[in-house]
Amino acid sequence: MVMLRREGWPVGRKRVHRLYCLEGLQLRMRGRRRKTISLHRGPTPRPTACHQYWAMDFVHDQLINGRAFRVLTVVDKWSRESILLEADFSLSGHRVIDAFERLGKQHPLPKAITVDNGTEFTSKVLDEWVYQRGIQLDFIRPGRPTENGMIESFNGRLRDECLNVHEFMSIEDAREKLEAWRIDYNQCRPHSSLGHLTPSEYAKRGQETTSEATCF
Numbered sequence: 001m002v003m004l005r006r007e008g009w010p011v012g013r014k015r016v017h018r019l020y021c022l023e024g025l026q027l028r029m030r031g032r033r034r035k036t037i038s039l040h041r042g043p044t045p046r047p048t049a050c051h052q053y054w055a056m057d058f059v060h061d062q063l064i065n066g067r068a069f070r071v072l073t074v075v076d077k078w079s080r081e082s083i084l085l086e087a088d089f090s091l092s093g094h095r096v097i098d099a100f101e102r103l104g105k106q107h108p109l110p111k112a113i114t115v116d117n118g119t120e121f122t123s124k125v126l127d128e129w130v131y132q133r134g135i136q137l138d139f140i141r142p143g144r145p146t147e148n149g150m151i152e153s154f155n156g157r158l159r160d161e162c163l164n165v166h167e168f169m170s171i172e173d174a175r176e177k178l179e180a181w182r183i184d185y186n187q188c189r190p191h192s193s194l195g196h197l198t199p200s201e202y203a204k205r206g207q208e209t210t211s212e213a214t215c216f
Contacts, residue, residue: 047078079203093123
């Protein structure tokens with residue numbers, strides 16, 4: 001019904017159900033079943049400035065007492081900046097939205113975000129939120145992590161340089177150490193792909209170039 005409304009059809013739940021029955025269509029099965037994968041919507045265009053296209057994923061780790069936690073990782077696909085490292089024991093679709101609402105107060109939200117087919121990214125609540133914000137979710141094909149290679153590479157570095165190095169006493173301790181690593185990564189780590197600039201330097205140079213072009 002949501003898809004019909006997006007296409008401009010003035011429909012309601014009762015009308016859709018009536019037409020569904022008249023056409024003899026099979027009703028949705030009740031009970032648990034395997035969630036169908038999201039449709040791959042094609043690769044996003046190549047970014048030309050900051051905050052146009054992001055990529056996000058999850059990384060798992062555990063505290064010193066063995067309790068597992070997750071980290072939502074978000075990277076800018078143009079500057080390679082680490083936009084967010086959100087750690088908690090549970091990160092549902094609602095929590096992802098809350099994190100992006102906070103980001104929206106600090107950065108412009110992107111045109112598109114590349115994601116895998118995890119349940120948090122295919123949830124109705126997230127789909128509705130990105131639709132309202134005019135953001136496209138670019139789903140990679142199942143079993144093709146290389147289609148989101150930038151975030152996969154970033155996650156590998158995060159694990160090697162932070163998660164595998166530190167012991168986390170609590171979730172608050174994990175958040176502090178992750179944020180310290182994120183700042184160091186953005187401000188002190190030059191990338192050969194960025195002309196040996198740090199992500200923050202590259203982003204700043206890009207913003208200055210854009211401002212000069214706008215003035216002319």
